Amino acid sequence: MAGAGIVVALVVLLGVGHTVAGIRVDSTMMIRRPSSSIPTFREAPAFRNGEECAAAGGRVDVAMTLDANYLRGTMAGVLSILQHTACPESVSFHFLAAGMDADLAAAVRATFPYLDLRVYRFDPSRVRGRISRSIRHALDQPLNYARIYLADTLPPDVRRVIYLDSDVVVVDDIRTLASVDLGGHVVGAPEYCHANFTNYFTDAFWSDPALNGTFHGRRPCYFNTGVMVMDVGKWRAGGYTRLVEQWMEVQKQTRIYHLGSLPPFLLVLAGDIQAVDHRWNQHGLGGDNVKGRCRGLHPGPISLLHWSGKGKPWIRLDARRPCAVDYLWAPYDLFRPSSTVLEE
Secondary structure: OOOOOOOOOOEOOOOOOEEEOOEEEOHHHHHOOOOOOOOOEOOOOOOOOOOOHHHHOOOEEEEEEOOHHHHHHHHHHHHHHHHHOOOHHHEEEEEEEOOOOHHHHHHHHHHOOOOEEEEEEOOOHHHHOOOOOOOOHHHHOHHHHHHHHHHHHOOOOOOEEEEEOOOEEEOOOHHHHHOOOOOOOOEEEEEEOOOOHHHHOOHHHHOOHHHHHHHOOOOOOEEOOOEEEEEHHHHHHHOHHHHHHHHHHHHHHOOOOOOOOHHHHHHHHOOOOEEEOHHHOEOOOOOOOOOOOOOOOOOOOOOEEEOOOOOOHHHHHHOOOOOOOHHHHHHHOOEOOOOOOOOO
């Protein structure tokens, strides 16, 4: 596989201890055992680097959020990354979490004792006054907006980061995604120009030239923000966090979109990203945002499966109403359906 070694950064924003880029980090939280209120998981096997990793060098940082409601998905995503890369020890995880619950981080550490991970706290107050109600309650949660603040959260040594939602599994070597040429762009992601882009914004937006003029000179296409490669330095230098926030503030005054954190990303970046092969986001497997109806796979090769939409595979499997694609997620599920505490 091409590309440098990977550091998947799962930054759990928990806010105790020393400070990194304005975020307080407590490394002691990594050795705590999860409480009984947190689901328990089987310990994953230890994954070791192949011989080629010593020569490959480098690292990849991957950021994910950490949330009790999606913890089972996060665990499956981490396992899939480690299982399919030739250099799992070169992957470092950064978790972003909105709460102060050290048990979430402890659960990850207990399940993956060999992981290199860092933990950070995301302050929900940064976005709470900017969030507008969307068509699905889960999209309104502050942590859903944490991806906007990645560059403000990660330490200076992280120059490029892969952001992944907690409802994905990776079935290819993540190093390939990490090594994509961004072509001078701040973000790389699969782009879907066949989608009806006008549907992502309201009539009020499209009828006001002062608003829709933002796309002048661009050919905007839909992209899913659940899988992105970001040049952290370019994001900081270009002030992209503030640009996204400004559109969220416009939305509070005039309703210009119906979804959560996606539309402000599109307003700032659509038509100005590096297109990545579609195999890296087989999205929509969770169905639509209202009823979560089953959907099949799109044709073509697959490197990443993404259950974006209302339906989540662990919920449908537990309810014994799975979609066919949910059986592709099941082999990565480490959930242990009992109240037994993990052994020391």
